[in-house]
Amino acid sequence: MFTWVATFRDGTVLREDDPTSALCSHEYDSHDHGLACIKDKDVQSLGWFLDERLFAGVLIPAGAEPFLIRRNTINLRTGPKSMLWSAGWKRGEQSEYVTIYPDYSVICSETEP
Amino acid sequence: MEPAGVSAVTVGVTYSLSDAQNPASGTAPVIKPSATGTAYSWILLVALKVTGTAATAITNRKIAFATVVASGSAVFFADQPTYREPATGNHPTSSGSNGPATPTPAGASAPGSYAAVTTSAALWDATSHSTGSLGRNGDFIELLGAIDHTSSQGSGQDALPDLDLTFDES
Numbered sequence: 001m002f003t004w005v006a007t008f009r010d011g012t013v014l015r016e017d018d019p020t021s022a023l024c025s026h027e028y029d030s031h032d033h034g035l036a037c038i039k040d041k042d043v044q045s046l047g048w049f050l051d052e053r054l055f056a057g058v059l060i061p062a063g064a065e066p067f068l069i070r071r072n073t074i075n076l077r078t079g080p081k082s083m084l085w086s087a088g089w090k091r092g093e094q095s096e097y098v099t100i101y102p103d104y105s106v107i108c109s110e111t112e113p
Numbered sequence: 114m115e116p117a118g119v120s121a122v123t124v125g126v127t128y129s130l131s132d133a134q135n136p137a138s139g140t141a142p143v144i145k146p147s148a149t150g151t152a153y154s155w156i157l158l159v160a161l162k163v164t165g166t167a168a169t170a171i172t173n174r175k176i177a178f179a180t181v182v183a184s185g186s187a188v189f190f191a192d193q194p195t196y197r198e199p200a201t202g203n204h205p206t207s208s209g210s211n212g213p214a215t216p217t218p219a220g221a222s223a224p225g226s227y228a229a230v231t232t233s234a235a236l237w238d239a240t241s242h243s244t245g246s247l248g249r250n251g252d253f254i255e256l257l258g259a260i261d262h263t264s265s266q267g268s269g270q271d272a273l274p275d276l277d278l279t280f281d282e283s
Contacts, residue, residue, distance in 0.1 A: 067283055
């Protein structure tokens with residue numbers, strides 16, 4: 001599984017699987033709760049680790065709103081079906097994001113997911 | 114009054130002329146028209162329910178069929194912000210056309226119109242609601258099963274494609 005990483009403008013690096021980080025301690029203690037933390041406007045980039053390799057993510061323009069979205073699908077007969085992740089930034093009508101699919105393929109877009 | 118929700122995940126729903134989630138085969142069935150026309154089930158209301166809180170919000174609730182539905186059968190949906198109990202008073206009257214034809218909404222608090230569920234995810238409620246509270250999150254989807262005279266379905270239950278509900282959480 002990939003692991004999201006956020007680089008802040010002060011040089012701090014936050015990995016979602018690092019609950020001991022000072023940035024994580026109060027609200028970044030799980031996948032779900034980490035989503036709110038990433039809305040910090042001091043985030044410079046969003047990327048991810050996969051097999052300990054750091055993949056370049058999305059550069060966040062100063063003042064833009066970074067986001068992580070978990071896109072869930074529930075099948076009424078079989079239950080939870082798939083979970084995709086999109087990360088990016090938006091400012092006004094402008095946005096850019098990448099979506100990571102379960103097989104780790106990456107799709108880039110310039111429209112709102 | 115809105116009742117407590119009952120899970121439909123892995124159990125599914127069965128379209129019938131009753132207020133039951135999954136009535137047995139042959140109980141209050143929707144009868145296939147014997148001549149050109151479309152018959153409809155009673156409405157069924159489905160919604161997302163938060164069962165464990167988080168510091169997130171849900172948006173972009175969409176519905177789709179997992180696979181293509183057989184000719185002569187259909188499921189129609191509409192956004193429904195208000196609970197209304199499935200009953201004969203909000204049961205759309207049968208259509209004189211095949212299609213299956215799109216039903217005309219009926220009864221109090223009826224949606225403006227229905228649309229057919231397809232394999233492309235269609236929005237039913239884009240509103241952002243926090244997952245910080247347990248219970249229903251966002252509007253209901255009002256569902257209706259439909260069958261027209263051209264359906265090859267014989268006696269017994271028509272196995273429709275699975276319904277996929279998708280949503281964004283952030």
